[in-house]
């Protein structure tokens with residue numbers, strides 16, 4: 187499913203209207219009806235419903251929603267924040283129909299609002315949509331603030347909550363706090379910015395028949411969905427052998443961190459890897475081996491270890507940050523001609539030698555969380571949280587790497603600048619070890635997939651999905667351990683990726 191900026195959405199609108207020939211009035215009818223259908227599932231006919239409308243097409247959607255609810259017997263009224271003479275085009279067309287049908291319609295007058303908002307059971311925000319520019323002006327800011335204080339009311343937003351930008355990179359001062367946002371056709375970029383989650387609430391996408399094909403040839407952004415996993419998950423052939431599913435190498439294991447490589451190896455095997463080898467300090471091998479008897483072990487000595495005899499490797503989990511491990515990491519990066527995942531301490535060392543990535547010809551996957559990523563990109567966590575799409579895209583294309591920016595909304599960027607968002611998972615994963623398990627799953631899928639992007643998206647999807655399934659059935663969001671996710675993978679794989 188495409189994710190769009192405001193200008194991309196306007197291009198989709200233009201294409202649909204000018205080149206396909208669907209009229210704007212009809213699209214507005216489709217949007218309003220689809221959103222009204224969604225809202226009706228959440229409210230009752232006893233509710234007092236208020237639709238707040240603005241000057242543009244977002245307001246036009248609001249008129250259609252109000253009419254649809256009114257004709258179905260709901261107690262609804264419309265308050266326009268602008269005089270009628272300011273309403274034009276398709277929105278005016280639908281305002282006329284609203285008034286012909288007899289839906290109660292008012293223009294907000296000074297002082298009236300406080301009275302009218304009180305006691306409302308449902309408030310629908312159709313004030314501003316993707317046409318918003320800059321911070322909210324009066325009276326929008328005041329009205330949004332009052333609406334947010336109506337604690338008893340269910341609040342719904344149309345397309346985007348009023349006050350937010352559609353695009354990343356814009357700081358929000360005041361915005362409508364929706365319990366649920368019904369967004370038209372494509373989620374907007376800003377829906378995946380952490381600070382905006384409190385305004386969007388739950389997000390539902392409504393299909394109104396717009397043609398997104400006009401965007402096909404650009405580097406784009408998409409949400410990776412279950413249907414994408416089902417479509418692309420590697421198929422296990424009846425006559426395959428262990429070599430068919432890839433030989434993976436995990437390099438790490440400082441003496442004080444035996445768990446990281448152990449979990450990564452177990453996760454890679456559970457995700458379907460054919461063979462997994464762990465290269466670690468020989469002191470560690472006897473400690474780890476009983477926990478992962480299916481793996482093979484080798485002393486971490488680059489004079490004897492033939493990295494290129496494997497199909498892919500993961501490095502950095504529990505590698506340590508000493509100077510010795512820094513030079514070991516540098517040697518690995520210089521020697522490896524296979525796809526390599528770099529995580530944790532590997533990312534720490536990479537900061538000082540990132541130019542090596544430009545000469546490196548085999549695929550490199552970086553899997554930083556926000557702090558690690560901010561350090562790599564020479565920026566701050568807050569700047570990165572506001573501009574995660576553009577900053578990671580710039581880095582990926584400059585250094586020629588796959589970039590998996592870890593978080594509740596994980597952004598995966600390819601070397602070409604295409605981006606995929608994976609939103610599975612929950613706060614049970616906010617615990618030490620989760621990243622090691624993810625790296626193992628990613629390695630397991632990299633070994634089995636023909637496409638690196640699919641391996642990364644599918645791996646991140648099943649990691650999060652497993653946490654969701656486990657916290658629904660057998661665990662709480664407090665007790666779940668990273669290793670429980672490894673043991674929960676069978677449930678996800680049996681249901682999603684048969």
Ligand SMILES: NC(=O)C1=CN([C@@H]2O[C@H](COP(=O)(O)OP(=O)(O)OC[C@H]3O[C@@H](n4cnc5c(N)ncnc54)[C@H](O)[C@@H]3O)[C@@H](O)[C@H]2O)[C@@H](O)CC1
Nearest residue numbers: 199213214242243244314315316317318319321322323345
């Ligand atoms: N074909 C289309 O164009 C469709 C558009 N749709 C709806 O139309 C919306 C976009 O419509 P518009 O382009 O008319 O834009 P908006 O409805 O977002 O309105 C933009 C207007 O709001 C005012 N405004 C902008 N920033 C402001 C600020 N900071 N403070 C106060 N006022 C401000 C300006 O007067 C501006 O002209 C979408 O979000 C969606 O809801 C849907 O009806 C589906 C079809």
Ligand SMILES: Nc1ncnc2c1ncn2[C@@H]1O[C@H](COP(=O)(O)OP(=O)(O)O)[C@@H](O)[C@H]1O
Nearest residue numbers: 555593594611612613615616618619620621622
């Ligand atoms: N609140 C959350 N919601 C969803 N996923 C989360 C959340 N917190 C962490 N995660 C996931 O857990 C993993 C944590 O990785 P990382 O921070 O590297 O952990 P560690 O280094 O402790 O193993 C990432 O995949 C991230 O997407």
Ligand SMILES: [K+]
Nearest residue numbers: 311314346348
């Ligand atoms: K809105």
